Amino acid sequence: DQQVKQNSPSLSVQEGRISILNCDYTNSMFDYFLWYKKYPAEGPTFLISISSIKDKNEDGRFTVFLNKSAKHLSLHIVPSQPGDSAVYFCAASRSIIQGAQKLVFGQGTRLTINP
Amino acid sequence: DAGVTQSPTHLIKTRGQQVTLRCSPKSGHDTVSWYQQALGQGPQFIFQYYEEEERQRGNFPDRFSGHQFPNYSSELNVNALLLGDSALYLCASSLNARSSYNEQFFGPGTRLTVL
Numbered sequence: 001d002q003q004v005k006q007n008s009p010s011l012s013v014q015e016g017r018i019s020i021l022n023c024d025y026t027n028s029m030f031d032y033f034l035w036y037k038k039y040p041a042e043g044p045t046f047l048i049s050i051s052s053i054k055d056k057n058e059d060g061r062f063t064v065f066l067n068k069s070a071k072h073l074s075l076h077i078v079p080s081q082p083g084d085s086a087v088y089f090c091a092a093s094r095s096i097i098q099g100a101q102k103l104v105f106g107q108g109t110r111l112t113i114n115p
Numbered sequence: 116d117a118g119v120t121q122s123p124t125h126l127i128k129t130r131g132q133q134v135t136l137r138c139s140p141k142s143g144h145d146t147v148s149w150y151q152q153a154l155g156q157g158p159q160f161i162f163q164y165y166e167e168e169e170r171q172r173g174n175f176p177d178r179f180s181g182h183q184f185p186n187y188s189s190e191l192n193v194n195a196l197l198l199g200d201s202a203l204y205l206c207a208s209s210l211n212a213r214s215s216y217n218e219q220f221f222g223p224g225t226r227l228t229v230l
Contacts, residue, residue, distance in 0.1 A: 004157070036221075043119065043205055043221030044158070089157050102148065102171050103207075103219065105157030 003027045004092050006106035014114050019077040021109050023090030026071065030092040032101065035064060035075045038087045038108070047088075048075070080113045087111070117142060119208050119222035127228045128196050136191040136225045140208030146170075147189040148219060149181060150205040158205055164189050165211055193227075201229045 005024045013019045021035075031052040036044035050057040050064045050073070057064050063076045077084055087108045093101040120139045128134050140147050146165045150158035160173035164183035178194045187208075193200055203226050207219040 006157075041223065043207075043223045046218055046220070049218075091157075101217065102160040102163060102173065103150075103158070104160070105150075107155070107157050 002107075003030075004090055004104050004106040006088075006090055006109050008109050009107070010110040010112070012112045012114060013080050015082060016079045019075075019080045019084065019111055019113070021075040021077075021088050021090075021111065023073050023075075023106050024071060025073075025092050027092070027094070027104075028071065029094045030104070031095055032093045033064070033066060033073050034091045034093070034103070035062075036089045036091060036105075038089060044089055077111075082113050082115060085111060085113045119206055119220050121204075121206050121222040121225050123225060124223070125226045125228075127230065129230050130196055130198060132196050132229075133192065133194045134196060134227060136193075136204050136206075136227070138189045138191070138206030138208075138222060140187050140189070140206075141220050144208035144210050144220070145187050146209045146211045146217070147183060147187065148207045148209070149189070149191045150207065150221075151175075152203040152205055152224070154202070161191070196229045198229050201227060203227075 034049040035047040037047045038044045048062045066073045089108045090106040091103040122137045148163040149161040152158040162172040163170050167183045180192045183189045203224040205224045206222045209217040209219045
C-alpha cells in the first residue's frame with residue numbers, strides 16, 4: 001500500500017531551467033509534507049516543507065505547491081544548478097501524537113542537471 | 116556541532132545471524148527514529164524511541180527491536196536475518212518540542228548486506 005507516490009523515477013533538466021518534481025498521496029489524514037534531497041553515501045537532507053493549511057511555501061530557489069483536493073504536491077527548483085543533481089524524496093506525516101510524527105516516503109526521483 | 120552519526124558504515128552478515136546497528140542523535144535531540152531503505156525505494160519507518168521507550172512502530176516483524184539509552188543514543192537489533200533485510204538503515208533524530216512538527220535529521224546510514 002504505497003501511500004506516497006513519486007511516479008517519475010528520473011528527470012533530466014538543463015542547467016538554468018526549471019525542475020518540477022511531482023508527488024501524489026492517498027491518505028487524506030496527512031497534514032504535513034516535506035521534500036528531502038539525498039546524495040550518494042549520505043543521509044537524506046531536509047529541503048523544504050509545507051503544512052496542509054497552506055498551498056505554497058517558498059525558500060530561495062525552491063518552492064513547494066500543495067493541491068489538497070488533488071492530493072498532489074510538487075517541488076519547483078528555479079534556476080536549476082548542477083549541484084541540485086541528487087535523488088529527491090517526497091514525504092508525508094500525520095500528527096497523531098505531538099512530537100511523534102513518522103515520515104511516509106515516496107520512492108524518490110533522481111534529478112540530473114545537465115550543463 | 117556533530118550531526119547524527121551511525122555505526123558501522125557497512126556490515127555483511129549471513130542468513131540467520133543477528134545484527135546490532137548504532138545511532139547517536141544530533142546534539143540536543145531526544146527522539147530517535149529508524150528507517151529501512153531498500154534498493155530503489157524510499158525509506159520505510161521501522162520505529163521511534165523517546166524517553167527510552169518505543170513510541171510508534173511501523174509494519175515490521177518482531178525480529179526488529181530497538182533500545183534507547185539515557186544519553187538518547189539508540190540501537191536497532193535484527194534477529195534471524197533474511198536476505199530481504201539487506202538494505203540501508205537510516206537513523207533520524209529530532210527534538211520532542213511542543214510544536215506541531217519536529218524536523219528529523221538523518222544520519223548517513225548503515226549498509227547491511229545479508230548473504
